[in-house]
Amino acid sequence: MNILGEIKEILTEILDLEDREITPETYLVRELDVESIDLLELAVALNSQFNIEVSDDDIFLKKFRLYVTEAEQQKTDMVQYVTAKLPFLTKSRAEEIMADLDGGPALKVKDLISYVVWQRKDETFA
Amino acid sequence: MKLHFSGNRALVLGGSCNLAITLAELMIKSDLFPILTYRNDEGERYISKTLQPFAGKYNSHYLDFSDRDSVNSLFHQIGDDIDFLVDFVQGDLESLVASADEDSIYRYFTENVSFRAEILKRAGRAMLKKKRGRLVFISSTAADKPNPGQGFYASAKLASEALYRNLGIELGKHGITTVSLRPGYIDAGRGKAFIKTRQEEVMKKVPIKRALTGQEVAETILFFLSDSSKGVNATEICIDGGLTAGK
Numbered sequence: 001m002n003i004l005g006e007i008k009e010i011l012t013e014i015l016d017l018e019d020r021e022i023t024p025e026t027y028l029v030r031e032l033d034v035e036s037i038d039l040l041e042l043a044v045a046l047n048s049q050f051n052i053e054v055s056d057d058d059i060f061l062k063k064f065r066l067y068v069t070e071a072e073q074q075k076t077d078m079v080q081y082v083t084a085k086l087p088f089l090t091k092s093r094a095e096e097i098m099a100d101l102d103g104g105p106a107l108k109v110k111d112l113i114s115y116v117v118w119q120r121k122d123e124t125f126a
Numbered sequence: 127m128k129l130h131f132s133g134n135r136a137l138v139l140g141g142s143c144n145l146a147i148t149l150a151e152l153m154i155k156s157d158l159f160p161i162l163t164y165r166n167d168e169g170e171r172y173i174s175k176t177l178q179p180f181a182g183k184y185n186s187h188y189l190d191f192s193d194r195d196s197v198n199s200l201f202h203q204i205g206d207d208i209d210f211l212v213d214f215v216q217g218d219l220e221s222l223v224a225s226a227d228e229d230s231i232y233r234y235f236t237e238n239v240s241f242r243a244e245i246l247k248r249a250g251r252a253m254l255k256k257k258r259g260r261l262v263f264i265s266s267t268a269a270d271k272p273n274p275g276q277g278f279y280a281s282a283k284l285a286s287e288a289l290y291r292n293l294g295i296e297l298g299k300h301g302i303t304t305v306s307l308r309p310g311y312i313d314a315g316r317g318k319a320f321i322k323t324r325q326e327e328v329m330k331k332v333p334i335k336r337a338l339t340g341q342e343v344a345e346t347i348l349f350f351l352s353d354s355s356k357g358v359n360a361t362e363i364c365i366d367g368g369l370t371a372g373k
Binding site for chain 1: 251254255296297299300
């Protein structure tokens with residue numbers, strides 16, 4: 001099974017979803033009503049399933065807005081600043097999130113996939 | 127009534143104190159496997175010496191609340207396989223609030239609150255993987271009724287109680303529950319010498335007219351680890367013979 005498939009299984013179990021379509025573009029908070037305790041469970045499950053260290057703040061983009069504010073205050077390039085803090089995000093994804101922030105929490109399933117891939121790659125080369 | 131336990135592996139923080147050793151013996155006799163932490167060689171030797179009759183039925187590991195690397199090392203060695211946690215760790219900072227040294231204040235709260243929060247994060251996540259766990263914090267009646275000079279001690283105990291309480295609130299639905307126990311005068315460990323010199327004071331203040339024994343406090347802790355007490359969650363209970371109940 002690929003990473004998306006495994007994450008879908010985890011989300012289905014944690015959130016008790018039935019027959020719900022989950023794609024990389026699915027919003028976790030906006031569409032799946034994920035709450036903080038669900039995110040904690042998700043972090044623990046990802047740690048177990050993929051054998052990776054999980055930083056809740058990073059994977060769930062908890063400090064994304066803070067980093068944007070910091071970049072503004074420091075008058076530095078926002079995309080560069082954010083992707084330096086959250087290196088599993090591509091520049092295009094960081095831009096997409098910035099444009100989407102007014103709609104609420106922008107976390108999507110594809111961000112979880114990116115994090116898992118990035119962590120595994122890091123640990124492969126460690 | 128025979129006590130039943132959901133699980134077997136019990137992490138005992140501050141495992142070299144007398145009460146922890148008494149509890150460890152009770153645990154072993156109840157077929158639990160205690161993993162006691164110590165912060166120095168003296169503590170390790172004391173655990174080995176006093177639990178020598180039970181060799182092979184417990185384990186011990188280094189953990190110092192002033193050494194953050196020791197957390198990783200501990201959990202690396204025990205894995206994420208813990209079912210119970212009993213927390214005896216507490217440092218002392220006996221000082222009037224307006225007299226205390228500032229560096230000591232910062233260090234004290236880092237070691238006794240922040241470090242504890244880190245341990246609880248690790249333990250909570252480990253227990254979430256198993257969808258079960260029971261955590262008992264050994265607080266103190268001083269949390270509710272401190273003497274002058276106990277402000278920092280009381281503060282750290284209250285903050286820690288809040289962490290345990292919230293863990294029980296947040297993870298209760300996943301089978302992970304917590305309780306903080308507030309012992310009063312105990313005729314064991316550091317309390318022994320105090321009670322010896324203040325016998326009259328103890329007799330006067332405590333409705334049952336005596337200090338508790340280490341054995342009975344350890345038995346109470348064991349009860350609160352058992353399945354029989356699962357309904358008690360995210361709260362604080364006094365084991366003080368009624369000390370704090372009256373005026």
